Amino acid sequence: MTPDKYKSIWVSHSSMGDFLKCPRAYYLHNIYKDPKTGRKINIVNPYLSLGQAVHTTLESSKNIPVEERMKRDFLADFENAWSQVSGKKGGFKNDDEENEFKKRGVEMIERVIKNPGPIARKTVKIKDGHNNMPPNFYLSEDENIILCGLIDWLEYVEKNDSVRIIDFKTGKNDEAEDSLQLPIYLLLLNALQKRKISGASYWYLDKDDEPIEMKLPNIDEAKEKVLAIALKVKEAREKEIFNCPRGEKGCFACKPYESILKGEAEYIGVGGYGQDMYFL
Numbered sequence: 001m002t003p004d005k006y007k008s009i010w011v012s013h014s015s016m017g018d019f020l021k022c023p024r025a026y027y028l029h030n031i032y033k034d035p036k037t038g039r040k041i042n043i044v045n046p047y048l049s050l051g052q053a054v055h056t057t058l059e060s061s062k063n064i065p066v067e068e069r070m071k072r073d074f075l076a077d078f079e080n081a082w083s084q085v086s087g088k089k090g091g092f093k094n095d096d097e098e099n100e101f102k103k104r105g106v107e108m109i110e111r112v113i114k115n116p117g118p119i120a121r122k123t124v125k126i127k128d129g130h131n132n133m134p135p136n137f138y139l140s141e142d143e144n145i146i147l148c149g150l151i152d153w154l155e156y157v158e159k160n161d162s163v164r165i166i167d168f169k170t171g172k173n174d175e176a177e178d179s180l181q182l183p184i185y186l187l188l189l190n191a192l193q194k195r196k197i198s199g200a201s202y203w204y205l206d207k208d209d210e211p212i213e214m215k216l217p218n219i220d221e222a223k224e225k226v227l228a229i230a231l232k233v234k235e236a237r238e239k240e241i242f243n244c245p246r247g248e249k250g251c252f253a254c255k256p257y258e259s260i261l262k263g264e265a266e267y268i269g270v271g272g273y274g275q276d277m278y279f280l
Contacts, residue, residue, distance in 0.1 A: 183222035
């Protein structure tokens with residue numbers, strides 16, 4: 001019997017990351033809807049706004065033919081992307097803070113212009129899921145769990161007809177060794193396209209002129225690791241138990257969302273994903 005997608009548990013790198021930090025934060029960010037608006041809630045954040053503007057600038061260029069791509073005015077594209085997160089809607093407390101983050105973003109784009117690397121080479125695209133959902137597949141039909149996700153950049157390696165994963169990093173810290181990101185990307189690519197996956201790199205745009213090669217995880221170990229966490233998410237949702245590990249006093253992950261519920265946050269408007277956005 002085919003599982004019912006409308007009753008499926010959908011998991012992603014970000015949602016499982018929320019759950020691992022704090023089940024209460026996972027609930028408030030991924031499940032809870034404001035009774036007045038029927039929309040989920042989210043918090044504007046300078047770091048996320050910086051990442052959004054840089055990613056939008058770079059990822060939109062994959063739709064341009066490779067021979068035309070580097071003729072693009074990436075800095076003009078960044079200015080346009082930044083206009084979408086400027087001011088309080090990006091979580092900036094004042095002009096000085098915004099200018100500091102924007103300067104970092106401009107420097108990242110300038111780094112890519114000088115050292116385009118994979119940006120100047122052929123790419124591969126994965127089709128979006130049904131109804132414009134992110135690319136997805138059944139991680140487990142028996143458990144009715146769907147894994148979804150977006151990969152920043154897929155470089156096409158012509159010499160062996162393979163693909164390489166490129167993930168843009170805009171933060172100052174390196175990705176943790178136990179991160180779910182590469183296991184999830186590997187599972188998505190293995191399920192949704194036929195080419196061999198020949199490598200993966202993180203590109204720390206704040207400091208590195210080229211992507212840093214990472215070791216690809218074992219596919220079976222990747223599935224085991226991701227499914228184990230997804231099953232914990234499913235269990236919490238079925239039992240409707242989403243407790244903060246620090247108890248009623250809350251933690252760094254759930255406290256900001258609790259502030260929204262208490263009326264302590266400033267409403268900004270509806271964000272790009274149809275969420276009610278708040279400024280703290």
